[in-house]
Amino acid sequence: MSFISRGFRGRPRRSDEGDRLPPGQYLVSGFPVLSAGPTPRTPLGEWTFSIAGEVDRPRRWTWDEFRSLPTETVTKDIHCVTKWSKFDTVWKGVSVDVLLDGVETAAGYAMAFSDGGYTTNLPLEDVTGGKAWVAFEYDSQPLEPEHGGPARLLVPHLYFWKSAKWVRGLRLMSEDAPGFWEMYGYHMYGDPWQEQRYSGD
Numbered sequence: 001m002s003f004i005s006r007g008f009r010g011r012p013r014r015s016d017e018g019d020r021l022p023p024g025q026y027l028v029s030g031f032p033v034l035s036a037g038p039t040p041r042t043p044l045g046e047w048t049f050s051i052a053g054e055v056d057r058p059r060r061w062t063w064d065e066f067r068s069l070p071t072e073t074v075t076k077d078i079h080c081v082t083k084w085s086k087f088d089t090v091w092k093g094v095s096v097d098v099l100l101d102g103v104e105t106a107a108g109y110a111m112a113f114s115d116g117g118y119t120t121n122l123p124l125e126d127v128t129g130g131k132a133w134v135a136f137e138y139d140s141q142p143l144e145p146e147h148g149g150p151a152r153l154l155v156p157h158l159y160f161w162k163s164a165k166w167v168r169g170l171r172l173m174s175e176d177a178p179g180f181w182e183m184y185g186y187h188m189y190g191d192p193w194q195e196q197r198y199s200g201d
Contacts, residue, residue, distance in 0.1 A: 020077055020087060021085055022079055022085065022192035022193050022195070023193070023195055024083055024195050025079055025083050025084065025085040025192065026083060026084060026085065027084075027085055027086070027087065028084045028085070028086055029086075030086075031086060031089075031147065032080070032082075032084055033146045033147065034080065034082060038116070039145050039146055040114075040115035040116045040145070040166050041145050042115050042150070042166070044063040044150060045063070047062070047063045047066075047150060047151075047168075048060050048061060048062055048063075048168065048169075049061050049066050049099070049134065049151070049167070049168060049169055050168065050169035050170075051099060051100065051103055051169065051170055051172070052169060052170070052171045052172070053105075053107065053110075053111075053170075053171035053172040053173055054105055054106065054107040054172045054173060054174055055103050055104065055105045055107075055172055056103065056104035056105070059099070059103065061099075063150070066094065066134075066136075066151075067136070069094045069098055069099075070094070070095075070098055071092055071093060071094055072092070072093065072094075072095055072133065073090065073091070073092045074090070074091055074092075074093075074133065074154075075088055075089065075090050075091075076088075076089055076091065076154070076156035077089070077156065078156050078160050078163070079156075079159055079160060079192040080159065080160045080161075081159040081160070081161055081186065081190070081197050085192075089138070089139075089156075090138070090139055090140065091133065091135040091137065091138055091154055092135065092136065092137035092140075093133035093134050093135030093136055093137070093151070093154060094133060094134050094136075095130065095132070095133050096127045096128060096131075096132040096133065096134065096170070097128055097129070097130065099134065099170075100128065103172075105172050106174065107124060107172035107173050107174050108123065108124055108125075108173075108174060108175075108176075109121060109122065109123055109124055109172070109173045109174070109175065109176045109177070110122050110123075110124050110127055110170045110171065110172050110173065111170070111171040111173060111177065111179060112153050112162075112164040112167055112169070112170055112179070113164075113167070113168055113169055113170075113171060114164050114165060114166040114167050114168055115166040115168055116166060117180075118164055118165065118166070118179075118180050119164070119179035119180050120161060120162050120164050120179035120180065120181065120182070121176055121177055121178060121179045121182060121188065122155065122158075122162060123176070123189075124172065126155060126157070126158065127153075127155060127170070131155065131157060132153065132154060132155045133153075133154045134151050134152070134153060134154070134167060135148075135151065135152055135153075135154040136149070136150055136151045145166075147165070148163075148164075148165030148166055148167070149166075150166075151166075151167055152164060152165045152166065152167055153167045157191075158189070158190045158191060158192070159187075159190040159191075159192050159196070159197070161181050161186065161190065162190050176188065182199075185198055185199050186198060186199070187199055187201055
């Protein structure tokens with residue numbers, strides 16, 4: 001059974017979209033819901049977020065501890081591998097820099113892991129330096145489960161499958177390894193400006 005279709009069809013690019021729309025993408029006003037499986041619904045009392053793997057010592061936060069961390073509100077364009085893009089999305093969350101503050105590691109990669117068994121791989125430099133957040137609000141409202149709530153990873157400069165829904169932690173690794181969609185042929189990196197949708201793109 002194939003999970004990949006190259007039959008995605010874009011829409012004509014509008015002249016007012018300027019340089020913000022990556023090649024092959026079309027702009028949407030809504031927020032499409034795409035998931036690899038059923039929507040997990042974890043009670044907040046059971047939710048935790050962990051930093052694990054090749055670290056000096058593992059870290060873990062409960063929901064209340066996570067929500068007491070410093071937060072940021074960011075406005076970002078997002079781009080889905082299925083070719084839709086959405087401009088000026090507003091999120092509130094905790095920077096991954098905050099979560100990794102004080103963590104000693106020689107790792108160069110991270111595997112995000114989520115409820116439901118979803119994983120996706122990322123270079124560590126792509127989730128640090130103000131590039132990624134664990135978001136718990138969208139458009140000033142608690143993040144809905146269908147969009148990855150109670151919390152999802154937000155890595156807006158990469159295709160949106162890298163912004164793992166229902167995220168529960170990052171496992172730091174010295175070597176890169178494929179996550180869920182990458183094992184089914186999606187690109188290991190996923191730069192929308194390079195149209196890195198599939199392995200070999």
